[in-house]
Every structure is written in structure tokens, then in C-alpha cells.
Amino acid sequence: MGKRTCPAGADRVERPGAEALPSLTEREVERGGPVFPEGVGPLVRVADGPGGLSVWGVAEPERWGVEVHVMLEAGEDVGAVDLRLLGEVLARLDDVVAEARRFVGAELGVPEERVAVDAPEVDVYADGWMLRFTEGDLPICEPYGVGVVFEGLRPVRLEDLREAEPVGD
Secondary structure, X not given: OOOEEEOOOOEEEEOOOOOOOOOOOOOOOOOOOOOOOOOOOOEEEEEEOHHHOEEEEEOXXXXXXXXXXXXXXXXXXXXXXXXXXXXXXXXXXXXXXXXXXXXXXXXXXXXXHHXXXXXXXXXXXXXXXXXXXXXXXXXXXXXXXXXXXXXOOEEEEEEEOOOOEEEOO
């Protein structure tokens, strides 16, 4: 498995007032199959990280076309994670990725057509989630990519991961 990052201590760039994507009214959305009532189906433990961090993933990552990591601090339970929101994010992944790209461009002053970020991953924590572009030609993307932190479906800040610690192998 490749390196994972833990954004603890990463620099944050906030942008209040960003638009949220509209909520889904129907959770049974087709994207390689229906969304499970819990949001994504079963989770499996995939790695351990620094400081007791445990990393979980979805049992069928190919179903979503993106890697999903649920990162829990020591003592946190998977039940603390909003799996319904995660299911909605995955069901609307194309819209979420497009919104995150627009947000990166707006925050960094880069025209949308020149925002060179790719290979998105969804990183979920007990207290929130971010979409992390693991590859990019922008300086902020070295070495671990750049994160876009969301509140629900609304991007609220960039997560500068240059000082993050690797998680896993």
C-alpha cells in the first residue's frame, strides 16, 4: 500500500461562504450499485499509523472508483463516523471532485482550467472529512497532495499537507 497522510498539524486556509452542493433527497443512488443504508457498506481495517491512528477502508473500493480512508484516533470508534454523509459524498463523487477543483483554484488564484490536481481520495475522520488530491503540479501538492476540507458538502478550507506525517507503509 502507498503512503497515507495524517493532516494533524497541517496549515489551514479557510474560505467562508463557499457554496455547498445540493443535498440528495434519495439515498439509494446508483453508482456501481445502491448506496448501503449505512452509506458505503462494510469497512475493513487497512493500516496503523503514528500515535495509535487506525486506518479503515471500504470493502469494495473499486465500486466507487476512488480510495476511501476512515482515519480514527486511538479510542475512537467507527460508529462515530457519519457513514450516511460518506455514502452521499461517494454517490455524488463527480460533483464533489469538480467542486473541490474549483475551490483549489479559487483559493490559490489559479484559473480553473489550469488547476492541475488529480488522483482524489476521500479521507474521513470522526469530526469531518476531506477530499485529498494525491497528485498535482502545484507547489502545495508536494509531497502528499492537497486536501479540501468540507463541512457536509460545502468546501471550507484547504489543508496544506506538506508537513503531514505518512500513515501506513
